[in-house]
Amino acid sequence: xxxxxxxxxxxxxVECGGFERAGEALGLSQSAISQRIRTLEIRxxxxxxVRTPTLAPTPVGRQLLxxxxxVQLLERDLSRALPTLESEAPRLRIAVNAxxxxxxxxxxxxxxxxxxxxxxxLVVEDQEVGLRRLRDGDVAACLCASxxxxxxxxxxxxxxxxxxxxxxxxxxxxxxxxxxxAEAFRQAPAIVFGPNDQLQHRFLAQxxxxxxxxxxxxxxxxxxxxxxxxxxxxxxxxxxxxxxxxAAGELVSIAPGQALEVPLYWHSxxxxxxxxxxxSEALGAVSLV
Amino acid sequence: xxxxxxxxxxxxxVECGGFERAGEALGLSQSAISQRIRTLEIRxxxxxxVRTPTLAPTPVGRQLLxxxxxVQLLERDLSRALPTLESEAPRLRIAVNAxxxxxxxxxxxxxxxxxxxxxxxLVVEDQEVGLRRLRDGDVAACLCASxxxxxxxxxxxxxxxxxxxxxxxxxxxxxxxxxxxAEAFRQAPAIVFGPNDQLQHRFLAQxxxxxxxxxxxxxxxxxxxxxxxxxxxxxxxxxxxxxxxxAAGELVSIAPGQALEVPLYWHSxxxxxxxxxxxSEALGAVSLV
Numbered sequence: 261x262x263x264x265x266x267x268x269x270x271x272x273x274v275e276c277g278g279f280e281r282a283g284e285a286l287g288l289s290q291s292a293i294s295q296r297i298r299t300l301e302i303r304x305x306x307x308x309x310v311r312t313p314t315l316a317p318t319p320v321g322r323q324l325l326x327x328x329x330x331v332q333l334l335e336r337d338l339s340r341a342l343p344t345l346e347s348e349a350p351r352l353r354i355a356v357n358a359x360x361x362x363x364x365x366x367x368x369x370x371x372x373x374x375x376x377x378x379x380x381x382l383v384v385e386d387q388e389v390g391l392r393r394l395r396d397g398d399v400a401a402c403l404c405a406s407x408x409x410x411x412x413x414x415x416x417x418x419x420x421x422x423x424x425x426x427x428x429x430x431x432x433x434x435x436x437x438x439x440x441x442a443e444a445f446r447q448a449p450a451i452v453f454g455p456n457d458q459l460q461h462r463f464l465a466q467x468x469x470x471x472x473x474x475x476x477x478x479x480x481x482x483x484x485x486x487x488x489x490x491x492x493x494x495x496x497x498x499x500x501x502x503x504x505x506x507a508a509g510e511l512v513s514i515a516p517g518q519a520l521e522v523p524l525y526w527h528s529x530x531x532x533x534x535x536x537x538x539x540s541e542a543l544g545a546v547s548l549v
Numbered sequence: 550x551x552x553x554x555x556x557x558x559x560x561x562x563v564e565c566g567g568f569e570r571a572g573e574a575l576g577l578s579q580s581a582i583s584q585r586i587r588t589l590e591i592r593x594x595x596x597x598x599v600r601t602p603t604l605a606p607t608p609v610g611r612q613l614l615x616x617x618x619x620v621q622l623l624e625r626d627l628s629r630a631l632p633t634l635e636s637e638a639p640r641l642r643i644a645v646n647a648x649x650x651x652x653x654x655x656x657x658x659x660x661x662x663x664x665x666x667x668x669x670x671l672v673v674e675d676q677e678v679g680l681r682r683l684r685d686g687d688v689a690a691c692l693c694a695s696x697x698x699x700x701x702x703x704x705x706x707x708x709x710x711x712x713x714x715x716x717x718x719x720x721x722x723x724x725x726x727x728x729x730x731a732e733a734f735r736q737a738p739a740i741v742f743g744p745n746d747q748l749q750h751r752f753l754a755q756x757x758x759x760x761x762x763x764x765x766x767x768x769x770x771x772x773x774x775x776x777x778x779x780x781x782x783x784x785x786x787x788x789x790x791x792x793x794x795x796a797a798g799e800l801v802s803i804a805p806g807q808a809l810e811v812p813l814y815w816h817s818x819x820x821x822x823x824x825x826x827x828x829s830e831a832l833g834a835v836s837l838v
Contacts, residue, residue, distance in 0.1 A: 275744065276744055277744040277745060281744070285761075356772075358769055361769050361772030361775065362769065362772055362775065363775070366772065366775035366778065366781060367778075367779050369781075370779030370780055370781050373765075373781050374780060374781065377763075379738050380766070380781075382765070382767045382769070382772065384768055384769050384772070449668050455564065455565055455570070472574075474666075474668050475668060476669045476670075476671070477669070477670040478650070478669070478671045479671065480650050480651065480671070480769065480770065481771055481772075482650070482769075482770055482771035483645075483654070486650065486654065487655045487659075489655065489656075490655035490656050490659030491663060492655060492658075492659050492662050492663065493668075
């Protein structure tokens with residue numbers, strides 16, 4: 261079988277972001293960690309880590325990490341059946357889209373994580389990047405808008421999140437007093453989550469507008485809402501994130517009646533053990549509107 | 550002088566995350582964009598972009614982008630003096646730490662951005678990465694906890710953010726009923742922003758604890774608070790982010806009297822034009838507690 265001490269060292273270096281901290285985490289010296297990584301690279305005949313611009317696994321390193329994480333999950337099930345086997349608190353690395361993390365995610369998984377003593381490594385990603393991380397073995401599961409499962413995994417539908425085009429009342433008055441018209445879209449700054457964010461484009465297309473528009477880029481859910489509240493722009497915001505602010509009239513729709521529904525899917529490897537099964541059950545019980 | 554059409558194409562490719570979208574943004578075909586990038590690379594004798602794992606500028610590409618962005622800022626000042634000169638809405642690319650973005654940032658800069666018609670490209674980064682981006686020329690300014698200006702830039706102190714070790718009352722009761730003791734820290738899951746986040750370690754050291762501890766990793770400000778609210782762990786949260794939840798008793802300190810003060814500094818290039826000057830003034834007027 262593989263020498264899992266070597267894979268454990270690799271996982272620690274990647275997780276801790278450095279050799280010294282990996283040593284601290286495993287109770288080993290930095291040079292012992294370096295030695296293990298070197299041994300792994302000699303056996304494979306190729307590098308498992310790239311050092312620049314930041315420390316990161318190579319494609320081969322990622323495959324090893326994926327394997328190590330899946331073995332850890334299976335070990336956990338084994339230690340249930342054989343309680344005398346020593347086993348650490350399981351770490352589960354999961355890619356989650358930012359808006360879910362800022363709203364319903366923690367409440368949905370909190371009880372299970374407490375009961376099972378599981379700790380999470382959350383990775384915040386756009387949907388495509390999240391699925392790629394799953395394929396590369398960098399995460400054990402992924403929550404995103406893509407319905408298409410990758411090979412060996414399955415996609416569980418969780419419902420939809422509803423996005424509204426929101427701004428402050430003053431902003432709407434200044435830019436959209438004549439409604440969602442082309443001239444307004446050409447002038448009024450929007451707020452967009454990132455260069456890959458298609459929500460704004462979908463909204464504009466739904467309004468029949470296909471031209472250029474000025475926009476702020478803000479890749480953080482709460483920051484996005486703060487920019488809207490500061491009157492800097494309008495943007496597509498999940499209704500559930502701002503229920504209270506909508507009720508209080510702090511944010512209003514610049515195009516009443518317009519909304520975008522974004523479906524969410526939970527992607528996980530088949531046969532990855534009971535913990536993922538139970539997490540999938542907990543998420544399956546969520547009913548997003 | 551340099552051929553700025555080429556630099557503009559490079560900036561668009563990086564900003565839009567692809568050749569096709571860059572073409573759309575500039576009203577050019579994808580092949581025209583490719584041709585400009587190729588011309589730039591032939592003149593320089595080296596690549597300005599790496600294509601894998603994701604499209605990103607090379608170190609030389611970043612230097613060019615930095616230069617182009619600084620020229621754009623200076624052009625903006627010129628177009629003020631010569632109003633007949635055509636000039637687009639300025640785009641300002643800034644690295645901001647996540648907790649500032651989730652709290653006071655937008656309100657501090659909102660009025661200025663509206664008045665000046667400036668749109669922001671916000672990059673959310675740990676402090677060290679933010680400063681490196683400034684040095685590499687990837688951003689025009691950076692908000693972070695490091696007091697040390699890099700060469701050619703200056704660092705303006707903005708005050709401090711106060712972080713408290715918070716959890717739900719039920720979580721405190723379950724894990725910290727005997728106070729912040731070593732045994733509790735060894736068992737109770739913490740929430741940590743990322744592998745480079747030193748706040749949790751500083752807090753534990755302040756409590757006299759230096760051993761291992763279980764933790765969730767959650768690299769998103771609002772998600773972090775949500776994990777704490779779901780009873781999944783305790784974590785260092787900016788007081789100003791959760792004033793209302795503290796007042797309502799939804800979150801409580803697991804170590805009353807303990808807090809960490811994180812200073813914030815605004816780093817910007819010297820001589821980068823009036824817009825950065827005015828932004829610095831607006832930020833200088835902020836009084837963080």
